[in-house]
Amino acid sequence: MQDHVFPRDAAVALQRFGVGQPVRRKEDDTLVRGHGRYTDDLQAPGQAYAWMLRSNHPHGVIRSIDASAARAMPGVLRIWTGADLAAADYAPFSCTLPLKNRDGTPLLQTPRTALMTDKVRYVGDPVAIVVAETLLQARDAAEAIELDIEPLPAVTSAEDAAKPGAPQLYDQVLGNVALDYHYGDTDAVDAAFAAAAHVTKLDIVNTRVAVVAMEPRCALASYDQASERYTIQLPTQGVSGSRNALAKLLKVPNDKVHLLTGHVGGSFGMKNVNYPEYICILHAAKSLGRPVKWTDERSTSFLSDSHGRAQQIHAELALDADGKFLAVRISGYGNLGAYITGVSPLPLSLNTGKNLSSVYRTPIHSVDIKCVLTNTTLMGAYRGAGRPEANYFMERLIDRAADEMGIDRLALRKRNFIKPSQLPFKASSGMTYDSGDFLGVFNKALELSDYAGFAKRKRDSRKRGKLRGIAVGSYLEVTAPANPELGKIVFEPDGGVKLITGTLDYGQGHATPFAQVLAAQLGVPFERVTLQQNDSDVVHTGSGTGGSRSITASGTAIVEASKLVIAKGKIAAAHLLETAEADIEFDAGRFLVAGTDRGIDILDLAQRLRDATLPEGVPSSLDVDHTITAIPSTFPNGCHVAEVEIDPDTGVTRVVGYTGVNDFGTIVNPMIVAGQLHGGVAQGIGQALMENVSYDDSGQPVTGSFMDYAMPRAEDIPMMTVGDHPSPTKSNPLGTKGCGEAGCAGSLATLVNAVLDALSDYGIAHLDMPLTSERVWRAIEDAKRKAA
Numbered sequence: 001m002q003d004h005v006f007p008r009d010a011a012v013a014l015q016r017f018g019v020g021q022p023v024r025r026k027e028d029d030t031l032v033r034g035h036g037r038y039t040d041d042l043q044a045p046g047q048a049y050a051w052m053l054r055s056n057h058p059h060g061v062i063r064s065i066d067a068s069a070a071r072a073m074p075g076v077l078r079i080w081t082g083a084d085l086a087a088a089d090y091a092p093f094s095c096t097l098p099l100k101n102r103d104g105t106p107l108l109q110t111p112r113t114a115l116m117t118d119k120v121r122y123v124g125d126p127v128a129i130v131v132a133e134t135l136l137q138a139r140d141a142a143e144a145i146e147l148d149i150e151p152l153p154a155v156t157s158a159e160d161a162a163k164p165g166a167p168q169l170y171d172q173v174l175g176n177v178a179l180d181y182h183y184g185d186t187d188a189v190d191a192a193f194a195a196a197a198h199v200t201k202l203d204i205v206n207t208r209v210a211v212v213a214m215e216p217r218c219a220l221a222s223y224d225q226a227s228e229r230y231t232i233q234l235p236t237q238g239v240s241g242s243r244n245a246l247a248k249l250l251k252v253p254n255d256k257v258h259l260l261t262g263h264v265g266g267s268f269g270m271k272n273v274n275y276p277e278y279i280c281i282l283h284a285a286k287s288l289g290r291p292v293k294w295t296d297e298r299s300t301s302f303l304s305d306s307h308g309r310a311q312q313i314h315a316e317l318a319l320d321a322d323g324k325f326l327a328v329r330i331s332g333y334g335n336l337g338a339y340i341t342g343v344s345p346l347p348l349s350l351n352t353g354k355n356l357s358s359v360y361r362t363p364i365h366s367v368d369i370k371c372v373l374t375n376t377t378l379m380g381a382y383r384g385a386g387r388p389e390a391n392y393f394m395e396r397l398i399d400r401a402a403d404e405m406g407i408d409r410l411a412l413r414k415r416n417f418i419k420p421s422q423l424p425f426k427a428s429s430g431m432t433y434d435s436g437d438f439l440g441v442f443n444k445a446l447e448l449s450d451y452a453g454f455a456k457r458k459r460d461s462r463k464r465g466k467l468r469g470i471a472v473g474s475y476l477e478v479t480a481p482a483n484p485e486l487g488k489i490v491f492e493p494d495g496g497v498k499l500i501t502g503t504l505d506y507g508q509g510h511a512t513p514f515a516q517v518l519a520a521q522l523g524v525p526f527e528r529v530t531l532q533q534n535d536s537d538v539v540h541t542g543s544g545t546g547g548s549r550s551i552t553a554s555g556t557a558i559v560e561a562s563k564l565v566i567a568k569g570k571i572a573a574a575h576l577l578e579t580a581e582a583d584i585e586f587d588a589g590r591f592l593v594a595g596t597d598r599g600i601d602i603l604d605l606a607q608r609l610r611d612a613t614l615p616e617g618v619p620s621s622l623d624v625d626h627t628i629t630a631i632p633s634t635f636p637n638g639c640h641v642a643e644v645e646i647d648p649d650t651g652v653t654r655v656v657g658y659t660g661v662n663d664f665g666t667i668v669n670p671m672i673v674a675g676q677l678h679g680g681v682a683q684g685i686g687q688a689l690m691e692n693v694s695y696d697d698s699g700q701p702v703t704g705s706f707m708d709y710a711m712p713r714a715e716d717i718p719m720m721t722v723g724d725h726p727s728p729t730k731s732n733p734l735g736t737k738g739c740g741e742a743g744c745a746g747s748l749a750t751l752v753n754a755v756l757d758a759l760s761d762y763g764i765a766h767l768d769m770p771l772t773s774e775r776v777w778r779a780i781e782d783a784k785r786k787a788a
Contacts, residue, residue: 502542
């Protein structure tokens, strides 16, 4: 274990713990020893247990819910249905994004109540909550409820749901199209395609995936009658925003909701929204006058947690005779599931469009995607939320165009990269990239992956009866839009320094890099810095963690707040050292009188102020409560190289090599960044090769457990080579760009293109994810039959 004792010499300390150093995560010792504190670890005195009754029909009219027998069962405290909850008049779940249809009208809403009263629209739709003394009693009682649902026809495909005559989920959403999204100048794009020497076309299915976080959702709710205040503990991606959203649903002021989050076992976007279960148990806690706990199970998580991706896309790339890109366009369908809540339309539409042009000089592009309601689990953000999707479409098109035009795949990319001399560059997305060296990143990836030696490795594989393929894929991400963020610094009586910010660590490891930034700014000992993000009473402002924004947003807040601390410190130090403020300098944690050896350490100054009698104008503490204004999005980018080996007799694919070279701007902690990249690539391997949420023709989910839904295991993940080629951004003081979603953004197309490169020996040019062993084997066998 790395020693975190802070040396007395601040310069030496910063060499060990400052920005750019691979400092081990502060929380790892706690977590690996099993001492983490997740929501299900919490117990409240006198707590009751909740169980949700869910529809087993994908679509139907609720005729009746008879809970009379269940109410009489042992231990049952109360049962609520949608009709019971309606009297509380809670606000419906909705989507607040200002997205508009192509005609300028806002997206159509699908107001959702916590428990359904009229219809059910997917398998898993909650219709009742049972609260009992024990969890088993609640579950037994739920099974005794007689639920009479008149089945209706169901539809699970977005394309099918938009066809005339398809089952309608809502009277107010004709044709099930809630958002008909358009971006771009259609006439100009059409003209570019008409003038093109070559047009590549691809129909691509971007598969639906389940989030399957390590920790299922869980919540513990209570209500204080005297203060009329709700308290809820649950895993989130940011306590301030989640608290505000819950208060809106409950129709109470924000200060009447206290939200706490402990350790979080992964989220990837799924836990960033509020769900019906939370309103149900808050209502139950208030009604019963005792805490109520609900814990999801893995099987119901597959039904109740938001899913990700799920697009059916037609993609086209127009090129001139030399292979230069003239335009790109995509059209098709995005699957919203049964309800629109949170940010669900965003990844399917706007975010896909913002990221489509990637690192290339594509002059113009258009996006036309219908976001459609279906009888499936609701959709949400999933790691990358539109970024991996867009890069996947673009990189697949480029490989296909290279093959069709007889141009080397590497040469085609090099021909179209944005050049450093062209930066800042306004992309066809409307976003302006401020920094980057896309060709430099590309060349470094080729070098680190030993791309030049692939031919020999392919020959060696062939001798063993295996197929071998390689692919190179570039990516660029537009990170989360600008939002304010909290940077609060508190000097504590015990000599510690507490940092409070509104992002939230649900696996990223914030405590360490944030402490590194603060140590670099203020020269305070690394080991004395603590981080608080999990209490909405303390974190009054914040936009949460998501969209690769944390180090940029919280890092900027830390830098700005530190400057305010130094400004206060100079005033205080001038008073205590009996000199003019203009004579005070600050360096490496110490306030000094210029030209002398007189000074005071920042922590000593904070303690002196605590007990001193001070004149007017001298701050009584160095504490700062600062909220930054919104800062621009950044543009992390990179180039990944994947190498695969396939057994043609079984279709089994192994990822035998993976290299990722990235431009994340300034890297605060390279060890944590590498871990983030590894995790994102692992998720990319999962989607590319095995993961797929499936429904049968009647709308019943087929993938409801790990018996049916394949997840990558350790043996599926190769050793990875990680390289950096940074071009720090100038849009924030640290120069950071974000890294959390890059693994997904760079891996999907790279892996799929590598598999197709291996299968090119059989003339196979396209397969949709997931490239399971069965799908690959069948493609090989079909190719053999055609050849024969």
